[in-house]
Amino acid sequence: NAGVTQTPKFRILKIGQSMTLQCTQDMNHNYMYWYRQDPGMGLKLIYYSVGAGITDKGEVPNGYNVSRSTTEDFPLRLELAAPSQTSVYFCASSYSGKTTLGGYTFGSGTRLTVV
Amino acid sequence: GQQVMQIPQYQHVQEGEDFTTYCNSSTTLSNIQWYKQRPGGHPVFLIQLVKSGEVKKQKRLTFQFGEAKKNSSLHITATQTTDVGTYFCASTDSWGKLQFGAGTQVVVTP
Numbered sequence: 001n002a003g004v005t006q007t008p009k010f011r012i013l014k015i016g017q018s019m020t021l022q023c024t025q026d027m028n029h030n031y032m033y034w035y036r037q038d039p040g041m042g043l044k045l046i047y048y049s050v051g052a053g054i055t056d057k058g059e060v061p062n063g064y065n066v067s068r069s070t071t072e073d074f075p076l077r078l079e080l081a082a083p084s085q086t087s088v089y090f091c092a093s094s095y096s097g098k099t100t101l102g103g104y105t106f107g108s109g110t111r112l113t114v115v
Numbered sequence: 116g117q118q119v120m121q122i123p124q125y126q127h128v129q130e131g132e133d134f135t136t137y138c139n140s141s142t143t144l145s146n147i148q149w150y151k152q153r154p155g156g157h158p159v160f161l162i163q164l165v166k167s168g169e170v171k172k173q174k175r176l177t178f179q180f181g182e183a184k185k186n187s188s189l190h191i192t193a194t195q196t197t198d199v200g201t202y203f204c205a206s207t208d209s210w211g212k213l214q215f216g217a218g219t220q221v222v223v224t225p
Contacts, residue, residue: 035215045212096211103162104150
């Protein structure tokens with residue numbers, strides 16, 4: 001099993017450009033999450049999904065959008081890139097919500113720089 | 116929402132020494148999870164604690180959940196260079212979303 005796969009691994013965007021960060025998991029997890037991690041900091045939740053067709057905002061959703069058309073995929077969209085969005089983005093998934101047995105499985109991350 | 120605070124922010128350890136990192140909350144936690152992130156890597160799940168006073172061990176790592184379920188600790192004995200990284204504690208809110216602490220960055224000196 002591949003686990004959680006994120007693409008691309010690295011990207012440089014110009015201010016105002018748009019892009020989609022891809023995330024797919026093959027563990028049949030219902031719950032999926034997007035986090036951002038700024039240098040030397042913890043992880044901040046951007047958006048999450050509890051199943052196909054259901055998404056909700058996390059702690060820092062401004063400037064981002066998500067969709068969840070299938071169980072496997074949870075893309076994150078940046079519409080108008082800003083320097084403040086320079087960060088490392090991690091996608092994660094889990095089997096369930098409250099018990100989260102086995103914890104979250106994280107992808108390897110996308111390092112985004114906005115110039 | 117609930118917030119977990121980690122101390123210390125940085126930990127410099129001589130190889131072979133022991134150290135402890137702490138995770139504290141002002142509210143009662145439903146559970147506590149610990150993750151390790153190697154430099155340039157992604158967080159990797161280590162363990163989850165759910166019961167008051169629970170203690171779990173993984174080789175040289177000992178995890179503890181406080182009796183009041185408001186704090187947790189990670190103790191590493193005989194530190195090795197492979198222990199380098201940032202250790203995060205996290206706790207799930209009522210919707211199952213993980214709230215992460217800021218992490219303890221561990222540097223090991225040979």
